[in-house]
Amino acid sequence: MKKVTSILLICFLLLMGCTSKQEEIVESKGVRQVYTKTISASGYANKLTLSGNIVPTEVVRPSFKISGVVSHVLVNEGDFVKKGQAIAQMDQSDYAIKVRAAEAELNAARLQIETEIPAKINQAKTQYELTKLTYDRVQTLYEEGAAPRSQLDEISAKLVLDESTYNQAMDAKIIAETKLQMAEAALDLANANISDTTIYSPIDGVILQKVMTSGETTSAGYPVVVIGQINKVWAEIGVPDEYINTLKAGQKANVYVYGIDQSIQGTIDEIAFLADTKTRTFPVKILINNSDKALKPGMITKVDIQLSNGEKTLIPLSSVMHLSAGSSVYVYSDETGTVSLRIIETGEIIKDKIEVLEGLAADEKIVVEGQFLLREGEQVMAEEMVE
Template sequence: MLHRRFILALTTSLVLGTAGAAEGIVLKPAQLEGLGIRTTPAGEGLAATAGQLPARVLVPVDQMRIVASPMSGRVESLSVAEGMAVKAGQEVAALSSPDALQLQREAMQAASEAALAQSAYVRDQKLYKEGLIPEARLQASRAAAAQAGALSRERSQVLSLSGAKRGRAAGSLVLVAPIDGVVLEKMVEVGERVDASAPVFRIARLSPLWLEIQVPLATADRLKPDARVDVPGVGVSGRVIGVGHAVDPVTQTVMVRAEVTDNAEALRPGQMVSAAIADTAGGGIDIAASALSHEGGRTLVFVRTEGAGGEVSFEAREVKVLEVSGTTASVQGVQAGEPVAVSGVSGLKALLTGVGAQ
């Protein structure tokens, strides 16, 4: 009752629209405070269309490779540096390793033994045709040649997989790039000793890239599959490929993963950017549900505009409600950043319907 009397006492100017409903409400600063009116920018805290969602640039997991030393040794040379582009199979480092020397020795010995066993088998074939040896001996030499050949191929394969090559200096170990990409990180220096499986380089293919975007829960729940994602100012765009299920207990945000393809080379892994997600709930702007007011079958919000002489003006604007989720509503009819009244709305509605003009 006291609140109603206070409204009746206000000196308020109403600007009438063509339909007779109040379109604008002008208040003195004291009246603004007395009604307890508070505004927040449309989309504040959600900012999906304003491009203010924090995001981190990542390399997709299937585009990242680690070049590691297959065995212990010492770094003899490095052929590439951070930031350089490499091709699959390109030499990136050379190591000297006693283990590589042992593999080379074993491969050479196995090859020699395979050659001797094959020669013995060929000789026994001739002797068997001449009737000088029994068939059992021929079968034995055939089996020995097959076994020696298999061992030689095995040793040669192990040598190849290790990076140790025949024809190079004894004990030399060559590391090559496994994919086409860019060297992101060099983890050793020339002369440094490394253990088996120690990482030497990190190489990645940098297109496409991922964005991990921190999105408020209310917005994440309404994200459309393949929603468009943009990084304003750099011309990078892509689409949403996944929405997380866990909520950060501190920020109450959900991690949304997007894949960016257009102009992805403008971004760098690890970079922090601001992202904009479009097509959420049909392109609506998120506002507090408390900002909504219903009058004559319409849903209104009160948008603050600047008045003259220190006065404050509010425009009663009809909006289309797309969805209400908890304390948040998604609407069409307001622009991101426009100041919308979120408290004191009942007082503004009373003035709109003519209570304050009596």
């Protein structure tokens, strides 16, 4: 063991000695050490990677239309429910009393319009017709001089009174009919309230949250449970404004879900037109099939969206110097062992690289490390950098 250690120590000292000698040679010649890279067109893939989370494609919050005491919540969090399934019930006692009261009022209104009103109308009509006959006879006698004026005036007054009584009886019928309609409406409302003491699920989904429990008093419109539709889910991400206009509905996206350690293909379904006021990003929803219910709301995701791909001349972003004359790089010549400053035109930045539009040719070598201390025409010791 000691022999092996000694050999390793000797090798290390020899290596250090060689390195020191090489550095001494470079320093004695006054030549700088630089690293270069050969220019070539290469394929690239520009993609957007963002974190997000799984959300249901539809969320509903069923509530009672009336106030009262919750008697039973028939589901628990995590339960799957079908559309039309009963999920909660309210105590019906008070509303059952109102139904009985409405039924009694309706029966009274019907009885009045079927018996009392017709009797009064018939009585008033008969009396009016009788008085009208008497009035006609007295008027004839008066015109013949056989009856005094006072008798005609008396029967005339009675005719007006009986006619008014008859008209009032007819008006009472209209009022009674209106009361009957009101009683029918009141009964319909009371029965509707009884129906509203049970809540039914409006969708197929899963109970995400149980807001109310048995025995609690609730107001009309206050949610009892929260139901989510998860046969299909969204991976929701926030996209910065510089990328939002590059995305389109229907575009494919790769969604990695950490919770199930699996990548799933999705499609951009919704792109918000308004940025979130807190994050200043635009919400984008990627639709994912979830027929096996493996994806749960709240799971964290990593979303990759391909923005563009193709072939371009790309160089390391760190190799570019920004001078007053423009973007520049040092080009190394194998023939002379020197470097020369070259003004270039740059394009799109892709991660740690930048596109070169003009100024460089294929197979030329540029200095990618050590360029900031160089001078035009300086001789250097170059070493090709291997990625």
